[in-house]
Amino acid sequence: MQTLRNTELDGQQASWPQYMQRAIELAASVFSAAPNPRVGCVIVKENAQAGDTVLGEGWHKGAGLPHAEPDAIADAHRRATEASGDTPATEPRHAQAQSLPAGSTAFVTLEPCCHTGRTGPCSVALIEAGVERVVIASLDPNPKVSGGGIAALEASGIEVFFLQDFEDSARRLNRGFFSRLERQRPFVRCKLAMSLDGRTALANGESKWITSEAARSDVQRLRAECDAIVTGIETVLADDPSMTLRPAEMGLSPQQLECNEHRFSKPPVRVVLDSQARLSDSAKIVLGNGRCLAYRLNGAGESATAPSRYENRFAPSANVSDSRVSLPSVLDSLASLDECNEVLVEAGATLSASFIEAGLVDELIVYIAPKLLGRDGRPLLNISGLDQLSDALNFDVDAVERIGADIKVTLRPR
Ligand SMILES: NC(=O)c1ccc[n+]([C@@H]2O[C@H](COP(=O)([O-])OP(=O)(O)OC[C@H]3O[C@@H](n4cnc5c(N)ncnc54)[C@H](OP(=O)(O)O)[C@@H]3O)[C@@H](O)[C@H]2O)c1
Incomplete structure (x- = not known):
């Protein structure tokens, strides 16, 4: 050659x-x-x-x-x-x-x-x-x-x-395909939406909708590019999202729709990280078309006898002092058992922060809405313990785009 x-x-x-x-x-x-x-x-x-x-x-x-x-x-x-x-x-x-x-x-x-x-x-x-x-x-x-x-x-x-x-x-x-074969884990994107002052919701939790319809349509495209959408149990309990793929909301041409028929017939698996087995069978994320997987801690909810509508998977905790499922082991199994090339994390401030702090996010996508939600609003990420500027988590900006009324920033951890 x-x-x-x-x-x-x-x-x-x-x-x-x-x-x-x-x-x-x-x-x-x-x-x-x-x-x-x-x-x-x-x-x-x-x-x-x-x-x-x-x-x-x-x-x-x-x-x-x-x-x-x-x-x-x-x-x-x-x-x-x-x-x-x-x-x-x-x-x-x-x-x-x-x-x-x-x-x-x-x-x-x-x-x-x-x-x-x-x-x-x-x-x-x-x-x-x-x-x-x-x-x-x-x-x-x-x-x-x-x-x-x-x-x-x-x-x-x-x-x-x-x-x-x-x-x-x-x-x-094919960055997901290369990631799975070369690193034995999927390429991980984390998507978040916030106001101009870095808030994701009012103090009472109201957040629908911070961003415009155009930004939400863009998120639908991110979903179409991934093989698994990962969220945290608190988002499921608070919002009851369906996390489904909705081609009609993507603004595609008839040719693009036809080209992606196979993709749409096999939607990304929806994954809930639920260490203590709190996910209900009636949650919308469970009921949507396609597979729903719940990761719980080894032993959690094992005594439940009724079969659930979602697939249960057990995972170890990150370490002895942590009672939440280990994120590397979740990613390992999504790569090895489900052949997931790309994963999209669409979670709240807690799980998104855990992914970022563990160094498991390859790309961060933040939609910024031109709104101010005030100092009492909820923060973008639950990251604490940064006492000096040298402790800051740094990113490089890959792209900045205007999406409808909002700004989309694509970043890579440095
Ligand atoms: N602005 C946005 O882009 C956006 C996106 C999604 C959601 N939200 C909002 O976020 C709010 C919920 O946020 P949240 O921070 O409370 O919940 P979250 O991040 O969605 O879920 C957190 C939960 O995930 C579970 N989890 C399992 N393994 C974990 C691990 N290794 N590390 C961290 N968490 C793990 C934990 O519960 P267990 O210990 O029980 O497993 C934890 O409490 C909702 O109101 C929703 O509207 C905003």
Whole structure:
């Protein structure tokens, strides 16, 4: 495999960044393909004299559905059939094996796989379709692949190139997938909403709604990107939230809705951290569509005999002086048992602070409403014991956006 930076591309390769950028955009057209990575593929017949032709484009929409490469090969076949005026084949796009024109190049955001899972190996699909070269933007950390896809392509005489300048964006597309495979824990985002003076509710707890409808619609998109939504039992007891995915509130185009049908049919698991087993069967978070999981401390509520509508999972406490479930063990099990790539923490000041103080938050998202709730209002985070400025928890600002009437700040712990 040859590693190239954009500045090292020769005249014939000058358009490669444009095709890889397109492959990344295709991959990003789904919110999540979990537990699989989001992958895009563009197949091009390059011709310096006559101009390049994009033969086909594809992307992965979710587990069990065609991977990006077979999807792009099938798209190339469909386009060729339409151009020739023949009757299009009736079988599904991924079921067709056919040859591409000689000299074709496939641009793929992730190393093609070489193992048979729910679908066949993509490296074999590319070899059988007759591509001449494959350009990738990231290596697959999955131990079942991890260089094996590249080796299979090269063993068949296909040239493989790694476009290094796209690696950051390709990994960013799948930061949850990389996190689960490289760190054995999901990528964790924590979302909070507050007033201009850092309050989340009035002293009496009234908080609906601090932020605008546009911000709440944006939160729906955050939910669509994650595989588990984690909250604390106190939020459930105080607000009785449903924590469901509501595509109709996301402001999506008909095409985006269609593209994400698979994602919406498999909503994120709703997770309540409930050390003392206080969650009721009639809570809205339990009753919504899809799975609801409750973590309780080893031994808590074990004597209850009635089956509950949610799944119970037991966890150890963080340490002997803490009677609350251990957050690292919750994240470990969400990664290993549920294959969660991304987790969204939507909790109150107590649980959100615990996640941040434990260093388990990879991204903090704060919606700031242009309102003042006064000094008696409830604080954003229950963090105490910071006596000196040098004890402060520091963040870097990744993005600041205006969402409706509010401001959205995306931060990374330093
Ligand atoms: N502004 C916002 O963005 C936002 C978002 C969500 C909620 N809220 C508001 O927050 C309020 C509730 O906040 P809250 O701070 O009281 O509750 P919370 O943070 O939602 O839940 C705290 C509870 O989670 C449980 N928990 C389990 N393991 C834990 C651990 N390792 N660390 C910390 N907690 C753990 C604890 O109860 P057990 O010990 O019994 O397990 C704890 O009391 C609600 O009124 C809601 O409206 C605001």
